[in-house]
Amino acid sequence: MHVKRIRVVQDVLDANTTIARANRQDFDRAGVSVVNFMSSPGSGKTALLEKVVPLLEERLGIGVLEGDVQGQLDADRLARFHLAISQINTDPGFGGECRLDANMVRSALPSLPLEQLDLLIVENVGNLVCPAEFRIGEDVRVMVASVTEGEDKPLKYPLMFRTADLVLINKIDLLPHLDFDLKKLERALDAVHPGVQRMYVSARTGQGIPEWAEWLFALTRERIEAELIVG
Amino acid sequence: MHVKRIRVVQDVLDANTTIARANRQDFDRAGVSVVNFMSSPGSGKTALLEKVVPLLEERLGIGVLEGDVQGQLDADRLARFHLAISQINTDPGFGGECRLDANMVRSALPSLPLEQLDLLIVENVGNLVCPAEFRIGEDVRVMVASVTEGEDKPLKYPLMFRTADLVLINKIDLLPHLDFDLKKLERALDAVHPGVQRMYVSARTGQGIPEWAEWLFALTRERIEAELIVG
Numbered sequence: 214m215h216v217k218r219i220r221v222v223q224d225v226l227d228a229n230t231t232i233a234r235a236n237r238q239d240f241d242r243a244g245v246s247v248v249n250f251m252s253s254p255g256s257g258k259t260a261l262l263e264k265v266v267p268l269l270e271e272r273l274g275i276g277v278l279e280g281d282v283q284g285q286l287d288a289d290r291l292a293r294f295h296l297a298i299s300q301i302n303t304d305p306g307f308g309g310e311c312r313l314d315a316n317m318v319r320s321a322l323p324s325l326p327l328e329q330l331d332l333l334i335v336e337n338v339g340n341l342v343c344p345a346e347f348r349i350g351e352d353v354r355v356m357v358a359s360v361t362e363g364e365d366k367p368l369k370y371p372l373m374f375r376t377a378d379l380v381l382i383n384k385i386d387l388l389p390h391l392d393f394d395l396k397k398l399e400r401a402l403d404a405v406h407p408g409v410q411r412m413y414v415s416a417r418t419g420q421g422i423p424e425w426a427e428w429l430f431a432l433t434r435e436r437i438e439a440e441l442i443v444g
Numbered sequence: 445m446h447v448k449r450i451r452v453v454q455d456v457l458d459a460n461t462t463i464a465r466a467n468r469q470d471f472d473r474a475g476v477s478v479v480n481f482m483s484s485p486g487s488g489k490t491a492l493l494e495k496v497v498p499l500l501e502e503r504l505g506i507g508v509l510e511g512d513v514q515g516q517l518d519a520d521r522l523a524r525f526h527l528a529i530s531q532i533n534t535d536p537g538f539g540g541e542c543r544l545d546a547n548m549v550r551s552a553l554p555s556l557p558l559e560q561l562d563l564l565i566v567e568n569v570g571n572l573v574c575p576a577e578f579r580i581g582e583d584v585r586v587m588v589a590s591v592t593e594g595e596d597k598p599l600k601y602p603l604m605f606r607t608a609d610l611v612l613i614n615k616i617d618l619l620p621h622l623d624f625d626l627k628k629l630e631r632a633l634d635a636v637h638p639g640v641q642r643m644y645v646s647a648r649t650g651q652g653i654p655e656w657a658e659w660l661f662a663l664t665r666e667r668i669e670a671e672l673i674v675g
Binding site for chain 1: 514597
């Protein structure tokens with residue numbers, strides 16, 4: 214029973230890897246840098262996008278793919294920006310799938326003007342477990358950890374933190390009101406992903422958002438430079 | 445492919461229901477009331493247990509079953525109390541299972557002195573999607589929603605909120621520092637689960653904890669009264 218289960222899981226992941234690779238090829242062809250954007254529910258992913266997009270929308274063609282179990286609340290919040298937005302709902306799965314996978318992203322690609330985009334941000338379902346397991350064809354993984362969630366999350370959800378390329382430590386404006394030890398979080402981060410890049414940000418006050426915007430901008434420039442060298 | 449997937453999922457849920465029923469029978473035989481305790485990562489489940497257990501440990505035999513992807517940080521935090529604690533780690537699944545199921549709980553039962561317990565609290569994996577799909581043989585579901593997570597979570601994770609018997613609205617002490625509208629949360633709650641019982645609590649200040657303790661105590665009394673009538 215256990216062996217059979219592992220085989221089924223392996224098949225699912227193999228199929229996902231194949232489709233993720235096809236997505237990757239489409240993104241490369243269109244010259245789009247793709248961010249898989251992940252966190253717990255309510256860590257502030259959408260609020261951070263509301264802050265960072267205005268710093269980039271005049272310089273980059275930006276697309277957002279919203280992944281939610283149900284509804285399109287986040288897409289509605291982003292509708293006022295100069296963005297291509299598409300919504301994926303995962304609720305046709307039982308109770309709702311807990312993450313996006315490569316195939317869901319692939320199904321949504323025709324609804325996005327890939328050729329006009331430089332940057333595609335895929336806002337995954339709020340969850341610290343399942344989304345980490347499924348590559349979607351992304352260039353990088355950016356995750357948000359809110360200081361309100363406690364210092365121990367990297368130790369409790371290691372795969373998510375281990376596979377992140379950048380950790381945004383959000384709601385930093387609330388620190389004076391919390392019993393929270395930043396050093397403990399730093400130690401936990403380094404225990405599961407030594408030296409992983411991190412930025413302290415606040416979607417509320419805007420702290421750290423310009424630095425994150427430059428990081429995203431640099432991501433798209435790296436791609437263009439690599440294309441110039443190759444092509 | 446889609447039909448096949450649905451059938452596999454249905455088989456998994458049917459098997460889970462059967463095992464949950466067996467757990468339920470064991471709990472009934474031992475006279476234990478069981479709480480399936482769920483929330484996002486970092487909503488404060490363990491912190492709330494640290495506050496409520498001292499109000500109950502002299503009146504009730506209490507057990508806690510800790511569900512985590514990896515590690516036993518929460519179990520360690522509770523070790524100072526008069527409790528029976530057992531730990532389940534879900535990481536043998538790929539990347540780590542995102543929830544407890546009836547079989548995981550069943551595997552852990554021999555490690556708990558059920559006959560000596562009145563109340564068993566099962567602290568599920570921090571996640572607003574998957575845990576809602578799997579009954580474990582519980583009497584009630586208590587979920588925690590932290591005000592730091594925003595007002596929209598019931599609309600985005602409806603199954604979790606719809607199947608909760610009690611919603612603890614936690615970190616209420618942080619309200620003065622947040623742009624948070626309690627009325628909006630109330631409306632979202634009532635939209636997915638009209639009239640669901642809710643309590644405003646703070647694990648930090650202790651607000652609302654005595655009321656929750658009485659709710660849990662009453663749960664065990666109801667069982668004893670029902671047993672007296674039957675028996």
